[in-house]
Amino acid sequence: MFRHAIVSRLRLLSSNSSILSSSSSSSSSSSLHFNRINQVNNVTDYHNTRSSSSALYHVSSGGYMRGTVFWEPNKPLTIEEFHMPRPKSNEILIKTKACGVCHSDLHVMKGEIPFSSPCVVGHEITGEVVEHGPLTDIKIIRRLPVGSRVIGAFIMPCGTCFFCSKGHDDLCEDFFAYNRAKGTLYDGETRLFLRDSRKPIFMYSMGGLAEYCVVPAHALSVLSDSLPYTESAILGCAVFTAYGAMAHAAEVRPGDSVAVIGIGGVGSRRKERHVLLTQEANRWLVHEVVLGKLSFVNAAFMAFVPFSKTIRKFAFDIKPDNLPCLQIARAFGASDIIAVDVQDEKLQKAKTFGATHTVNAIREDAIEKIREITGGMGVDVAVEALGKPQTFLQCVQSVRDGGKAVMIGLTQSGAVGEVDINRLVRRKLRKCKGERNLTNQIIILVQKVINSAKGEDMVIWKIKVIGSYGGRARQDLPKLVKLAETGIFNLTNAVSRKYKFEEANKAFEDLNTGNIVSRAVVEIA
Numbered sequence: 001m002f003r004h005a006i007v008s009r010l011r012l013l014s015s016n017s018s019i020l021s022s023s024s025s026s027s028s029s030s031s032l033h034f035n036r037i038n039q040v041n042n043v044t045d046y047h048n049t050r051s052s053s054s055a056l057y058h059v060s061s062g063g064y065m066r067g068t069v070f071w072e073p074n075k076p077l078t079i080e081e082f083h084m085p086r087p088k089s090n091e092i093l094i095k096t097k098a099c100g101v102c103h104s105d106l107h108v109m110k111g112e113i114p115f116s117s118p119c120v121v122g123h124e125i126t127g128e129v130v131e132h133g134p135l136t137d138i139k140i141i142r143r144l145p146v147g148s149r150v151i152g153a154f155i156m157p158c159g160t161c162f163f164c165s166k167g168h169d170d171l172c173e174d175f176f177a178y179n180r181a182k183g184t185l186y187d188g189e190t191r192l193f194l195r196d197s198r199k200p201i202f203m204y205s206m207g208g209l210a211e212y213c214v215v216p217a218h219a220l221s222v223l224s225d226s227l228p229y230t231e232s233a234i235l236g237c238a239v240f241t242a243y244g245a246m247a248h249a250a251e252v253r254p255g256d257s258v259a260v261i262g263i264g265g266v267g268s269r270r271k272e273r274h275v276l277l278t279q280e281a282n283r284w285l286v287h288e289v290v291l292g293k294l295s296f297v298n299a300a301f302m303a304f305v306p307f308s309k310t311i312r313k314f315a316f317d318i319k320p321d322n323l324p325c326l327q328i329a330r331a332f333g334a335s336d337i338i339a340v341d342v343q344d345e346k347l348q349k350a351k352t353f354g355a356t357h358t359v360n361a362i363r364e365d366a367i368e369k370i371r372e373i374t375g376g377m378g379v380d381v382a383v384e385a386l387g388k389p390q391t392f393l394q395c396v397q398s399v400r401d402g403g404k405a406v407m408i409g410l411t412q413s414g415a416v417g418e419v420d421i422n423r424l425v426r427r428k429l430r431k432c433k434g435e436r437n438l439t440n441q442i443i444i445l446v447q448k449v450i451n452s453a454k455g456e457d458m459v460i461w462k463i464k465v466i467g468s469y470g471g472r473a474r475q476d477l478p479k480l481v482k483l484a485e486t487g488i489f490n491l492t493n494a495v496s497r498k499y500k501f502e503e504a505n506k507a508f509e510d511l512n513t514g515n516i517v518s519r520a521v522v523e524i525a
Contacts, residue, residue, distance in 0.1 A: 067210030073111030122209030
């Protein structure tokens, strides 16, 4: 028996290099069973039974998997069969357990953000390690052995470029030059090929909306056994983005005041409302037309309304998934945490996630209300999560002297956030009693002008306007896992909808139509 087992093992190992072939002999071979200790670095057709889990892996015979493909803008996703992806050096093959449904994917699918197609979307995943690429660093193998439960960040640092070497994983040169610009990993090649035609399919991040995905090892962190796969998936983007904004861009400190404009999330859905504009005492009033009746809306969203016609439609974005910013701000010890949105339901939920104050931007002037809450100063940090030029300006105007306006919302490619030129460029400009003291130092800080009611003083207050795309995977992912593990970050309440793998297309349809209240996750068994 022992000799027979050894011979069988040697035969298995010798066949690893050719196991991807689709010959009839391989496709008819029975599934292989391994425990964690005896797993080998090729897992194209097997059932994997862990002693600590009853979960089974299964990939159809012949070394194939299924993945969802985005073909062209505004067309539904399709589920296709792929050859099993093969990891290369310092890459890891992951059996995907869950993948978040994110507005960033939706922007790509609607053609609002240019990206190579066809591609597999999905960029916030959890799963288990099943294979290391050849010549992978032994430290990576020890940190993430086969069978490890892991979470993946959507920004996948290469670990070796100029920025990665300085710890700025969020600025990784290879990630932006190859993945975001070309849809590949860092050798300029995709890992995804269709089964029948072998047509290459591009990867949005790791292309996580598939049964398996290849992920650069530096984008992965161990997921605690106490945390669920499904809810934990949002740590890789929604929470990761919020943490990057608060920790690295805003550098929130205990006692800071924070405003989050658009508490829903990073990405958007659009809702239109009919309005009537009227002028009274040199000011515009906005009235909402509801079933033929007029109801007063206030002028809080005046920046959204074109004045060229009396009756127009205007649109505003409702973000259903940016509550993580509130939780992270609370974890960092912020004092006043102000949530700004246009839906009372979202604002009520925001209170359970750490908001100390809420502002409905339809009924109130958000900027004035923020100043009122902060004693007339404005907040230390304002976060803009909508990705709209109008709320860009609103965010800037909500910040106190010396504060920070952090932009994390994505929008349609080419959108521009505008700031009045007179609010730009110079550090200090004060007019007092006819004397003018001008510091002529040009700095990279955007500044705002406040004219007093009497017109005697003009002060430019310097503020920093900072864009933030996400966190730093090697530093931040382990911290986010700890925050979730200790309950400081509430994962359970952050996910409101779950979908099966076959329902991925419906998940994005629901996201696009606004039928997802917070975050949604696709479960991939």
